[in-house]
Amino acid sequence: MRVRGKMTKLTKVIVPVMVVGLIVAACGGGGDPTAAPPPPPTPAPTATPAPTATLEPAATTAPVATRAPTATARPVPTPTPPPTPVTGPQGELVMAIPSFGDDLLDPNLASVVGLQPLSGPIYDGLTYLTPGTGPDGGKNAPGIAVSWEASPDASAFTYKIRQGMKFHDGTDVTVEDVAWSAERFADPEAPSNPSLIWRRNVANIEIVDEQTVRFTATRPRPQLPVGIGFRGGTVFPKAALEAQGAEAFFEKPIATGPWKLVERQPGVKYTYEPSGIDHPFRASPAFARLVMRLIPEESTRVALIRTGSAQITDMSPGSVPSVRRSNITILEAPGTAIVAVQFWGARNPELFATVPLGDVRVREALKLAVNRQQIIDVILNGFGELPPRNLITQLRDAWDPTWEPTPYDPERARELLAEAGYSDGFEITYFTTAAAGFPFTQPVIEAVAGFWDAIGVKTKLEQIDTSTHGTLTRERPLPARIVGTVSTQASFQSFSIDLFILLVCFYGSGFCPGISLLPAADAFAGELLREFDPQKRIELSRAIINAGHDAHIDLPIVLTPKLFAVSPDVTGDATRGVTHLGGSLETFRPVSS
Amino acid sequence: MYRYILSRILQALVTIVIVSIVVFSLSAFSGNPALLMLGPDASNEDIAAMEKRLGTDKPIPVQYWNWAKHAITGDLGDSIQLKRPVKDLIRERLPNSLQLGAVTFGFSVVIALVLGTVAGVMRGSFVDFIVRFFTNIGHAAPSFWVAIVAISIFAVRFDILPAAGKGGPSTFVLPAVTLGMATIAGMMRLLRSSMIEVLASDYVRVARAKGLEPRVVILRHAIRNALLPLITVAGLLLATIVTGSVIAETIFAWPGIGLLGFRAIQEHDFPVIQGVVLIGAVTIAFANLVVDILYGYIDPRIRLHRSAS
Numbered sequence: 001m002r003v004r005g006k007m008t009k010l011t012k013v014i015v016p017v018m019v020v021g022l023i024v025a026a027c028g029g030g031g032d033p034t035a036a037p038p039p040p041p042t043p044a045p046t047a048t049p050a051p052t053a054t055l056e057p058a059a060t061t062a063p064v065a066t067r068a069p070t071a072t073a074r075p076v077p078t079p080t081p082p083p084t085p086v087t088g089p090q091g092e093l094v095m096a097i098p099s100f101g102d103d104l105l106d107p108n109l110a111s112v113v114g115l116q117p118l119s120g121p122i123y124d125g126l127t128y129l130t131p132g133t134g135p136d137g138g139k140n141a142p143g144i145a146v147s148w149e150a151s152p153d154a155s156a157f158t159y160k161i162r163q164g165m166k167f168h169d170g171t172d173v174t175v176e177d178v179a180w181s182a183e184r185f186a187d188p189e190a191p192s193n194p195s196l197i198w199r200r201n202v203a204n205i206e207i208v209d210e211q212t213v214r215f216t217a218t219r220p221r222p223q224l225p226v227g228i229g230f231r232g233g234t235v236f237p238k239a240a241l242e243a244q245g246a247e248a249f250f251e252k253p254i255a256t257g258p259w260k261l262v263e264r265q266p267g268v269k270y271t272y273e274p275s276g277i278d279h280p281f282r283a284s285p286a287f288a289r290l291v292m293r294l295i296p297e298e299s300t301r302v303a304l305i306r307t308g309s310a311q312i313t314d315m316s317p318g319s320v321p322s323v324r325r326s327n328i329t330i331l332e333a334p335g336t337a338i339v340a341v342q343f344w345g346a347r348n349p350e351l352f353a354t355v356p357l358g359d360v361r362v363r364e365a366l367k368l369a370v371n372r373q374q375i376i377d378v379i380l381n382g383f384g385e386l387p388p389r390n391l392i393t394q395l396r397d398a399w400d401p402t403w404e405p406t407p408y409d410p411e412r413a414r415e416l417l418a419e420a421g422y423s424d425g426f427e428i429t430y431f432t433t434a435a436a437g438f439p440f441t442q443p444v445i446e447a448v449a450g451f452w453d454a455i456g457v458k459t460k461l462e463q464i465d466t467s468t469h470g471t472l473t474r475e476r477p478l479p480a481r482i483v484g485t486v487s488t489q490a491s492f493q494s495f496s497i498d499l500f501i502l503l504v505c506f507y508g509s510g511f512c513p514g515i516s517l518l519p520a521a522d523a524f525a526g527e528l529l530r531e532f533d534p535q536k537r538i539e540l541s542r543a544i545i546n547a548g549h550d551a552h553i554d555l556p557i558v559l560t561p562k563l564f565a566v567s568p569d570v571t572g573d574a575t576r577g578v579t580h581l582g583g584s585l586e587t588f589r590p591v592s593s
Numbered sequence: 594m595y596r597y598i599l600s601r602i603l604q605a606l607v608t609i610v611i612v613s614i615v616v617f618s619l620s621a622f623s624g625n626p627a628l629l630m631l632g633p634d635a636s637n638e639d640i641a642a643m644e645k646r647l648g649t650d651k652p653i654p655v656q657y658w659n660w661a662k663h664a665i666t667g668d669l670g671d672s673i674q675l676k677r678p679v680k681d682l683i684r685e686r687l688p689n690s691l692q693l694g695a696v697t698f699g700f701s702v703v704i705a706l707v708l709g710t711v712a713g714v715m716r717g718s719f720v721d722f723i724v725r726f727f728t729n730i731g732h733a734a735p736s737f738w739v740a741i742v743a744i745s746i747f748a749v750r751f752d753i754l755p756a757a758g759k760g761g762p763s764t765f766v767l768p769a770v771t772l773g774m775a776t777i778a779g780m781m782r783l784l785r786s787s788m789i790e791v792l793a794s795d796y797v798r799v800a801r802a803k804g805l806e807p808r809v810v811i812l813r814h815a816i817r818n819a820l821l822p823l824i825t826v827a828g829l830l831l832a833t834i835v836t837g838s839v840i841a842e843t844i845f846a847w848p849g850i851g852l853l854g855f856r857a858i859q860e861h862d863f864p865v866i867q868g869v870v871l872i873g874a875v876t877i878a879f880a881n882l883v884v885d886i887l888y889g890y891i892d893p894r895i896r897l898h899r900s901a902s
Contacts, residue, residue: 096757099856109676191646191676193631196639266675267686267856268759268848295757296855297844303744303756 089274093287093570093588095581096301096313100294103266106250107234108190119234120582121259121272121290122168124282126159126178127229128583140226143281144173144235144256154222154532158214167237168260168275179205179213180238201227222532258282258586259290269293279586286589292582298439302328302565311567312581312588316439317380323565331574332383332561339444340390341366341430341555356426363552365416370451371408372557379443380560387556389545398541406555413455425456432463444557521547601885605878612874613867617660620863621653626673629861664871670864672857679868682853687872689759690842690849693772694835696765701773701834702827705780710816712781713788724781731778740771740844757846768845772838776830780823787819794818828884832877 097117104110105119126145145159165173182205185198201224204216217224235256241249252261258279263271272290293310295301302319304310306326315323315330323330343363356362376384388403417423432445442463449459521544528540548554564574564581572588574581581588627643644650648659660670669679712724747767748756755764791797792815800810842851850869857865 099859103675191630191643196631265848266677267682267853268846293758293846295846296852297757297846299741300744300757300844300846303749306749307752307756309756 089285089288091287091590092289092291093312093585094291094293094304094310095585096293096295096304096310098294098296098298098301098314100267100270100292104250105253105261106246107185107192108187108195108246109192110194117582118270118292120257121585122253122255122257122261122275123234124256125229126233126235127225128281129226129229140229141281143229144178144233145229148225150222150225150532153220154217154224155220156214156216157225157228158208158212159228161211161213162280163211165256165280166277167240167256168254168277169237169240170277171237171239173235173237173256175207175210175213177238178235179207181235182213182215182233184236184241185234197227220530220532222537258285267294283586285586290585305565305567308567311570312572312585313565314581315563315565317383317560317563318440319565320381320383320563327568329566329568329571331564331566331572333564333574334385334561337438337560337562338387338390339438339441339557339560341448341557343553343555355428356420356422357428359420360552361416361420362422365413365420365455366452366457367406367552367555368409368413368416369455369457370448370555370557372405373408375444375447376558379440379447380558383563384558384560387559389549390554390556398538398545400542410451410455417455417457422456425458427458427460429460429462432461438560440560448557520551597889598886601882605882608878609871609874613661613664613871614657616867616870617657618653620866621649621656625649626861626863630673660867669868669871672862672865674857674860674862675865679864682865683850683868683872686848686850686853689847690835690838690851693765693768693838693842693847693849694831697769697773697776697834698827698831700769701776701780701830704773704777705784705823706820709781709784710788710811710819713785713792713819714811714815716785716789721785724785728778728782728785731774731781734774736771736774736840737844739774740767740841743767743771744844757844759847768838768841768847771844772834772841776834779826779830783822783826784819787822788815791815791819825884825888828880828887829877832880835876 095117100118103118105116105122107119110116110119125143127140127148128143130141142162144162144165146162148157148159150157159178161173161175161178167173182198182202185195186202186205187195188199190196201218201221202215203218204214206214206216208214215224215228221227236249237254240254251264254260256279258275259272260275261270262273263269270292272292273288274285278284293304295304295310295313298315298319301310301313302315302323305313305328320330343357343366357366372386376382376386386405388405414423417425430445430449432442445461449461452459524540524543524547528537528544531537531540562574566572566574569591570588571591572581573584625640625644626647626649627640631639631643641650648656651659663670667680669683671678672682675682708724708727712721715721744756744767747754754766756767758764792811797810797815800814801807805813838847838849838851839855840851841847842849843855846852850872853865854869856862857869
């Protein structure tokens with residue numbers, strides 16, 4: 001009897017738990033409609049992409065330079081978009097992305113503006129950088145502004161606003177909206193990094209007339225127009241934002257892009273629909289819905305493409321073999337990241353005497369010891385190029401086609417070590433960091449350490465996160481243990497040298513990875529910031545980069561593309577895909593069978 | 594009994610406070626939130642101003658005290674990256690983790706109950722061998738590997754289950770199986786050995802001697818007592834399922850607190866990390882408490898023993 005009584009109590013505990021579990025399983029909680037495979041994009045007639053003609057700027061401040069041809073043969077299929085009959089947008093385009101970034105659409109809060117995958121579909125800038133790798137790529141092109149002029153001393157920039165441009169709610173974009181949005185971005189209370197940079201660079205914003213707004217820089221800054229378009233040029237309707245309040249407004253922001261946000265599930269998915277307004281400088285969406293889903297795991301994202309549950313995702317070179325076994329298309333945006341070794345010890349004179357890396361011959365030896373082509377072939381499945389210099393790609397104005405990559409020459413490396421007095425080698429500890437989205441960094445670094453081991457340099461790798469690395473490298477002088485780091489940094493495939501300098505060493509704090517602390521390079525950088533002549537700016541940029549190269553302050557290992565796995569039933573322009581495709585998803589269209 | 598419950602509650606509270614101190618201290622030492630928010634190009638003045646605004650310019654004990662004061666009222670601070678209250682983020686995602694945990698726990702219990710009993714009753718048989726084989730696999734196979742293989746087979750190759758996301762009942766299957774593999778294995782092994790022990794006990798022998806059918810002996814006498822050890826670990830396993838779902842939630846893009854915690858760690862979002870870990874600590878402490886109380890309730894020997902001592 002006692003057993004029976006006890007078991008009755010036990011049963012009372014177990015059974016309800018099982019029943020609740022099974023009921024929940026049956027009900028499934030709140031539904032996520034995207035969890036089930038969406039209907040495949042209709043290959044039926046869709047709208048013709050036909051972006052309207054881009055107006056020529058009255059004056060561009062971006063230097064126009066001849067750049068090297070950048071097209072490279074790739075072992076990937078190139079989809080050819082077939083002609084499609086004209087009807088309205090149909091079907092659904094689902095993109096699986098590894099991170100939503102900040103999940104924030106208010107530029108005053110987001111840590112990155114203009115590059116967010118979520119805001120790309122709905123926001124425009126005053127200007128934008130043209131996509132592509134050809135001679136027209138990477139130029140500051142008209143956006144909400146049709147033209148702009150710089151004052152002779154490059155301290156003021158006057159923009160003409162496009163007439164007839166409309167917000168998603170049908171109201172006109174006015175010069176007041178432009179100025180007010182830029183002023184709002186400069187709010188001293190805004191905690192975001194982009195707002196901080198904006199405040200540091202822009203002193204004043206004034207309305208000149210009904211069509212014109214002027215930005216005055218805190219000091220002469222020839223490269224500011226790129227920053228204005230990139231950072232502070234997102235325009236919102238003043239009346240609507242003030243009426244709703246920022247929190248409510250940015251739940252479904254009203255802006256000017258070809259898509260409008262219709263549903264927001266932070267951390268899960270964002271759903272967009274075409275704005276319904278003819279966009280003057282971006283293509284009209286071919287799909288009736290765009291869904292961005294957060295899928296952190298790469299193999300899951302690729303599985304979604306293979307099952308038809310998503311049409312686009314980004315992927316790393318490591319996934320190429322499995323993708324190639326299926327009929328998935330690989331699109332690439334070349335030159336989006338550089339894996340590089342930084343010889344920090346080379347930049348701190350106090351360390352020169354204490355560490356082997358203080359000897360330029362040692363640094364050169366470490367460069368010669370690495371078989372970078374093998375790394376590209378084996379680890380990156382062929383998706384990479386040998387960069388002849390660090391911090392620059394062939395897509396930038398200052399690219400010099402005569403530059404040659406550092407060769408692989410282990411014998412010469414051993415000789416240099418012997419000349420420097422290290423014929424028996426030495427031991428070093430290297431810090432490694434990896435930016436999000438570059439899972440191949442660690443195997444690349446381990447391969448580099450292996451090549452160094454082969455010439456007698458025993459390398460210990462210590463992985464640290466980027467914030468810790470950032471904290472360490474802010475210290476002056478650099479801590480002695482930071483003799484070097486190996487990291488992957490997102491490069492900016494289509495950006496001109498203007499933005500390169502703006503991003504790299506123009507934020508006023510003196511933090512200038514890759515260049516600073518090398519006196520010769522710093523001197524050229526100082527001149528560059530004051531120089532307005534495009535050709536001289538290119539020459540100074542090359543001088544900076546060559547100074548670093550000649551001093552062997554770093555070793556660019558590989559220049560990698562950003563890869564996108566794309567379902568065979570859609571195609572589009574991935575060349576703007578620096579870290580995502582948010583700003584060019586309107587170019588994707590169904591492929592007719 | 595009340596004294597027993599009170600002592601267990603106090604133990605749980607002490608555990609939670611210790612965990613919160615450890616997590617807060619480790620977070621404070623692992624990075625600077627102001628630098629994360631403003632980026633590497635911020636000047637020292639900018640960072641100092643932001644530190645003052647965030648309160649991170651104060652000594653760590655003071656920071657902890659300020660955080661704990663608010664945490665008691667449910668205010669876990671704001672996310673650095675998402676600029677939203679942490680309690681709201683947890684409130685949005687915890688139900689999803691609880692749903693997945695309940696499903697996982699429910700089907701784990703059913704499977705373990707059936708197979709563990711069968712293996713115990715048929716000890717040494719081919720069925721027992723098979724069950725033990727899968728038990729070992731369940732323990733040994735890493736859950737991330739199980740998840741990826743499950744996606745490859747059931748989502749990609751056969752296309753019968755969704756690969757990711759939370760939706761209808763079918764979306765629960767793969768995450769629950771991944772999450773439940775080790776749990777099922779543990780429960781099965783426990784139940785099998787418990788069943789073997791019970792079947793060898795005197796009262797079962799008496800029941801058999803009385804001529805009862807084997808089915809009656811097993812279902813009425815053996816299995817009920819064999820379940821007792823299971824309930825000891827069941828609460829802990831449930832808590833582990835809910836709080837330890839980081840891998841399954843990340844791979845299957847399940848919008849629960851595991852994925853929230855994973856993302857917070859990646860982005861050094863310290864307030865969210867602290868909130869998620871605190872919720873985990875509370876869940877486990879609560880599960881322990883419930884199990885202790887329940888066990889004392891179900892098995893009077895325990896509370897009697899404590900009373901006597």
